[in-house]
Amino acid sequence: MSKRKETSTNLLNENYIVESCDLTYAVCMIGGRWKLLILCKLENGKLRFSELRDRINGITERMLTLQLRELEKEGLVKRTVHAEVPPRVDYELTSIAKELVPIWSQLSDWGGKHRKLMNKPR
Amino acid sequence: MSKRKETSTNLLNENYIVESCDLTYAVCMIGGRWKLLILCKLENGKLRFSELRDRINGITERMLTLQLRELEKEGLVKRTVHAEVPPRVDYELTSIAKELVPIWSQLSDWGGKHRKLMNKPR
DNA sequence: TATGGTACAGACAAATTTGTAAGTAATGAG
DNA sequence: CTCATTACTTACAAATTTGTCTGTACCATA
Structure with a gap:
């Protein structure tokens, strides 16, 4: 921010x-360095902050926070705070974000195909 | 570069x-500020440098050059130089880039839908 | 009373991207 | 010889994104 x-x-x-x-x-x-990775991890359901952090290799807490905040603002993830100590917060895809899933799956296939093409040029 | x-x-x-x-x-x-705009303009066939520049509001020649170079490297556009004076160069989508078209059309629809959702939140 | 776990926040710095403002080569027209 | 045209290039500066590191509140447990 x-x-x-x-x-x-x-x-x-x-x-x-x-x-x-x-x-x-x-x-x-x-767009943005980590957003898609985050969204992908949430594809199969809720995860809490620490779970995301541990599953996304290389991300720092700061970056995870920043990107989650933006995704929340954009309406792509929903954040739920549980009133517990120590705190527990979890994140899940919103319904509009779930509509993206089939699209990004095609895009991912395209990416895989393109990557192969590039490896053995002709 | x-x-x-x-x-x-x-x-x-x-x-x-x-x-x-x-x-x-x-x-x-x-990704990158201008790439999609460029690709979209090429969706209906070849365009030359100056045509792209004139159709993309706000882009500078420098940015257009840079992004075209990257797109070329990535194998998404093909660059053709005609040996004339003054020079004439045109750009077109490669076949792998064309495969993206249906995907980005879905993504564009999703974008439109999402935008509406955001405008009248509830 | 000291410690620990969780989900952050803030100050600062490094890296990267984007924009500004010039200038260039080649050559045909005048 | 001078100028115009086209598709760039270069040096530099501003803006933005990403990373590093330290610190915080909360309370349960030892």
């Missing part, structure tokens, strides 16, 4: 693009 | 993630 300069060309461009293109809008939601 | 530090955690993380997840791999290909 580092604030962005509200007057930068960079931000204006991004806004303009996202406004005018549903596709770019969609990809922006799931 | 700004070089990246080969020893940074940032790059190591990216490599690791992309290696281990076809989905992230795929999304990385089309």
Whole structure:
């Protein structure tokens, strides 16, 4: 949640693009270093913070927090806090996020295919 | 084509993630501020550099060049130089990129739907 | 009273991406 | 010889994202 300069060309461009293109809008939601990894892990149900952290190799708590916050804002994950000590918080996909699953599965297949093509060029 | 530090955690993380997840791999290909816009414009056939530049609001020649170069490297667009003066260069989608079209059309639909949901939250 | 587990928050720095503002080569037209 | 056109390139600066490290509240348990 580092604030962005509200007057930068960079931000204006991004806004303009996202406004005018549903596709770019969609990809922006799931862009960012860790978002897809997080969403994937949640594909089979709820997980708590520490479970996510432990399953995603290399992520720091800070990054996990930041990306979860954004995903929450975007309405892709739902956050539930249990009033316990020590605290317990879990995350799950929202219904609109679940609609993405079949799409990203195709995209993943495409990725696999493309990767092979690139390995043995011709 | 700004070089990246080969020893940074940032790059190591990216490599690791992309290696281990076809989905992230795929999304990385089309990530970046302008790539999808460019690909969309090429959906209906070849365009030359200046045509792309004029159709993509806000892009600079530098950015267009950079992103086209990456797309070319990734095998998503094909670049053809005509030996003329003044120079003429055109760009078109490769066949693997064309396979993405139906997927991104679904993603675009999802984006539109999601956008509406967000506008009138409940 | 000291310790421990959980889910973070904050300050700061490094890395990366994006934008700005020039300039270039080649050559045909005038 | 001068200028215009096209598709770039380069140096530099600003913005943004990602990573490092330290610290916090809560209370149950030893």
